[in-house]
Amino acid sequence: MAQRLGKYTLCLPSMPAIAGYAAVAGKKEGEGPLGDKFDFVYEDSSAGAKTWEKAESIIHGDAVRRAISKAGLTDEQINVIFAGDLLNQCIGTTFGIRETGIPFAGVYGACSTMALSMALAAASVDGGLAGTAVASTSSHFCSAEKQFRMPLEYGGQRTPTAQWTATAAGATVISNCLGKAAIEKIIIGSIRDYGIKDANNMGAAMAPAACRTIADFLNDTCTRPDEYDMILTGDLGAVGSDLLCELMTKQENIDISAVHADCGLMLFDLAKQKDVGAGGSGCGCSGAVLCSEILPKIESGELKKVLFVGTGALMSSVSSLQSESIPAIAHGVLITGGEK
């Protein structure tokens, strides 16, 4: 039974374990700093499918299958999957997991989806709703560009503040058994909207939400940044990361810069890789970085305490065309190492 700490944070006394995880990615992501850490790299970003949406479904389903298999389980043993993606009506997820037969609770949190689905999966395991739950997400550069921006064929120029939607998927299996990584606490964020309207500068729109959630978590738990090995946001990119550290210092009087890292800055080499702008983004970015770079280090003991905060920009193309600002949200999960 979850225990409330302060106003927003939930402590999960059973410490649900991350029993398995997997990350798959596209060619460009495979050429980045984490290239050799993914479970699979699709050299052909179409994954052999006829459309980009179907390709995203394939990589999403692939990550889920691999995570379940690495946990030593079968689809039949999974009680529920919390999953979502950026595509309209979340079809990347729906068609990706259609054949599994796993009870499916669809979630939508834009790029915060990995953290949201993990938080709900962990809470479900802790609350007895599930013995074993999957949390997964995906994004695909081509399906996202087509939907949110321009047809790829148009060859649109990108501003330097824009982020590059990752072609990637990540999945975790969360269970009530023993594990080398566990989810100790969760926090569900609320919407923050500072009036940013530039859809090519999502980092700026999302930074205030990340700031609020991190500050709430630290206040609720009466902890300081130096008690964490890493406070990992996903995906603020270069612009949003700078803003977050500045907001934390100026508004909250908390300096997280020594332990802050961002999935969007880890997925690509911003200096060497072409066109990645301010860094990676998309649900799959934080999903894949977490499941390739972070969770193994928690399992090995290299990282002991990571606060993973997924950030999402909750606008749509329609709301932007209607001159609306970008509401943003950030959800967090505290992942710690060690057997229970």
Next chain:
Amino acid sequence: MAQRLGKYTLCLPSMPAIAGYAAVAGKKEGEGPLGDKFDFVYEDSSAGAKTWEKAESIIHGDAVRRAISKAGLTDEQINVIFAGDLLNQCIGTTFGIRETGIPFAGVYGACSTMALSMALAAASVDGGLAGTAVASTSSHFCSAEKQFRMPLEYGGQRTPTAQWTATAAGATVISNCLGKAAIEKIIIGSIRDYGIKDANNMGAAMAPAACRTIADFLNDTCTRPDEYDMILTGDLGAVGSDLLCELMTKQENIDISAVHADCGLMLFDLAKQKDVGAGGSGCGCSGAVLCSEILPKIESGELKKVLFVGTGALMSSVSSLQSESIPAIAHGVLITGGEK
């Protein structure tokens, strides 16, 4: 702590109460059989907004505000809101609840969203994640037509199997306090796809999912249909409802026809109201029917045991244009009367 019954059903021993609820609807819905039962009817479907999307956000936010107020609570006292809608990136919800400051877990289940959000809210209350949680959803005929079908100005003809997306929103406040209606059990469904490709016949696409979830629930709980006052689907409409009863009898050997009702058939008078085709649909349909017609009858004791099964068609315009079939899902909550 939730207890698993059989393979898919969860029993919530704390029996979270429905402490407040509200339904608001548009003009056409207000002219239907439930017209005088809604908390508010918008005579102007634009709700005074400049766009249909903003109108949907207004009615969504309105339902949430009314439900919280009727529960005698303030936004500050709500620990989490589970909510979603049909619009791309769920902007009906996001912009509707943006100002509340309530921690927000976005869900996507198409027209099953009311049942999904209620199931997750009830499980959260039972598991200690929240003392009080809101579950809400909305749909708007004009924003849905524009997004999924044709611009309204086109004046497209509708087939008789097509359903009419409700302009409506429903919200429930679920809490760990006493109440005259309580959520006793929940079931999260899995995706069913019988290969139906006709997006103008969603009832047919969704009936197999409803059949599976209802049969699983009855099997898991070792109960018969005559032990329920009502098995309420939302929103299969006329075509889907007939198919559901037939599937239940032929595939599962369970006759639910004596207790089956459907939100899509209750919202409109199919004989008298123009163009409503096979009945109402859209997330807001089951949300508003539940919160105007059903919950008061449970509170008064007229209905004692209602299995509410929300049904959703998880396709998008893009997946349909790519010749994909329509994956469907159904989630259930068992609502019972009486103080705890």
